[in-house]
Amino acid sequence: MTQRHPTEQRYTMTDVPENSQPVQMLDFARQFAGIRKEILEAIENVCDSQRFILGPQVESFEKAAARACGVPHGVGCASGTDALWLAMAAANIGPGDAVITTPFSFFATVSAILRCGAQPLLADIDPATFNLSADAVEGVLRTHTRSKVKAVMPVHLYGQCADWDAFTALKQRHGLLLIEDAAQAFGATWDGIYAGALGDLAAFSFYPTKNLSAFGDAGLLTTPLAEFDDHARVLRAHGMRQRYYHEEVGWNSRLDSLQAAILEVKLRYLPEWNQQRRDHAARYDELFRVAGLVASSTAEGIVLPITDPRAGHVFHQYVIRAPGRDALRQYLTERKIGSEIYYPVPLHLQTSLASLGYKAGDFPASEAAAVEVLALPMYPELRDDEQQTVVDAIASFYK
C-alpha cells in the first residue's frame, strides 16, 4: 500500500463509485425510532408531575446508574464537565494542588482542573491504547513536588478503560486519589469491574453523542465513598444543605428531571447497544483485514484499534491510525462518508492553555496520535452495508 501525500491528490468527483451511499457518523433518529413510545411516556410523566429539578426521577436514575456501574453512590449533575469539577471539588482539590492527566483528551479534562483552582500536570499516552500511561505519570511524580499532586485523572478514551492495574499500583505507591474521566465509557469494564467503580471518584457525560445520551446536557458523578457523595450533593446545589443556609460556596449544577427520566429509559438498553458497538468494531476489523489494509504501523498501512485483554471496550469511537489521514478524510467527505478527528490538537498545544508552559515535542505519543487518528462511523444502529461502504471507500483511496 502506498501512502498518498496530501499534495498528490489526483482524484475528482467522477471517481465516486456509482453505488456509493452516504454514511453518517451518527444517526440519532434510528435509536429514537425504536424507543419513541417509552421516551415520550417518560417525558409525559415528568410533565404531569410538574417537578423539573432534582425530582423523584433524578433520584431514581442516580440509583439505577450507580447500580449499573456496581458502585454505591451516584450524583446527577448538569454535564460531564461539571461532573469532573464536582469530583475534584468533592475531594477538596483546589488552589495549591496539582492533578496529573493526559493531553490527548477533550478540553474539559484539563479545564475542569483549572476551574477547581488546581494546576494540571500532563503526562503522555500509551500509543497502543491512546490512554494515559502510568509510567509517564511516574515520570511526572519524580520531577514535581510530590506533596502538591493530589490526584491522577486517567481518561477512558474512546470507551476503553485506562490500565487500572498500573494506576492501582501507582495509587498504592504514592497515596494519590484516582479520578476517572469516564465520559466516553459508560458500561466499559477493566478486569470485570465497571468504569465508575474503579476510582475514588468518576465522572460521566450524557452529552447527546455519548453511549448513554440525554436530550441535552447531563452528567453523573459516581463514588464508593459516602463522604464524597454527600459533599458533591451539597456542592451541586449552591453549597446548601438546609434551604438558604450556605455552608460553603458551591454552584448550580443540578440535573433536570426530564433528562433523568429519558436516561433511565435508555439505561435499560445500554448493554445491548454497547454489544452492538463491539460487534461493529469486530466487523470493521474483519473488513479491513479482508481488504488487506492492516499493518502494525502507519508506514505500511492502517493500524486498527488495540483492545487490552483486560478491558471490556464499549467503542464510543472506532479509531484507526491512517497514513495520509487528512487526505483520506477529505476523500471520505467528498463521498459523503462521515469521519471525525478526536482530537486534532493535543491539549498542551491549545492556545488557551499556553500558560501551562508546555511546548511542541513535550508529549510525542500524543502529538503523533493527533496527526494520525481517524474515527469512523460508529453507533449501535449502523448497518453492515454502511460499514462495507466505509471500508470500500478507504480501500479505493489507498489503491
Ligand SMILES: *Cc1c(COP(=O)(O)O)cnc(C)c1O
Ligand atoms: C464529553 C467529554 C467531557 C465533557 O462532557 P460534557 O457533558 O460535554 O460536559 C469530558 N471529558 C471527555 C473525555 C469527554 O469525552
